[in-house]
Amino acid sequence: MNEDKLITAKEIADKYHLSYQIVNRYTDAGLLSVVIKKGNIRFYNRMQVKRRLKQISDLIREGYSLVLIRKKLVGI
Numbered sequence: 001m002n003e004d005k006l007i008t009a010k011e012i013a014d015k016y017h018l019s020y021q022i023v024n025r026y027t028d029a030g031l032l033s034v035v036i037k038k039g040n041i042r043f044y045n046r047m048q049v050k051r052r053l054k055q056i057s058d059l060i061r062e063g064y065s066l067v068l069i070r071k072k073l074v075g076i
Contacts (some may be wrong), residue, residue: 004046005035005045005046005047006035006043006044006045006046007044007045007049008041008042008043009023009024009027009041009042009044012032012053013048014046014071016053018053025066026052026056027042027071029066029070029074030070031052031056031070031074032044032048032049032052032071032072033045033048035057036063039063050064052073056069056073059073
């Protein structure tokens, strides 16, 4: 995968004004998928992250909890 299409967890937090803990929580819940892990650094697909964070944001605005968002988006 092309390096410029990847984004780290820290870059996600900075770019989307989220805490690093929220990025971890979304990853642990299966809402964000790690593409590659090098050492302690996780890389995500930039476009998938953008799309998924928009979906999550919209559902939060509609009043969904993280558990319901996970069920709706991941099916778990």
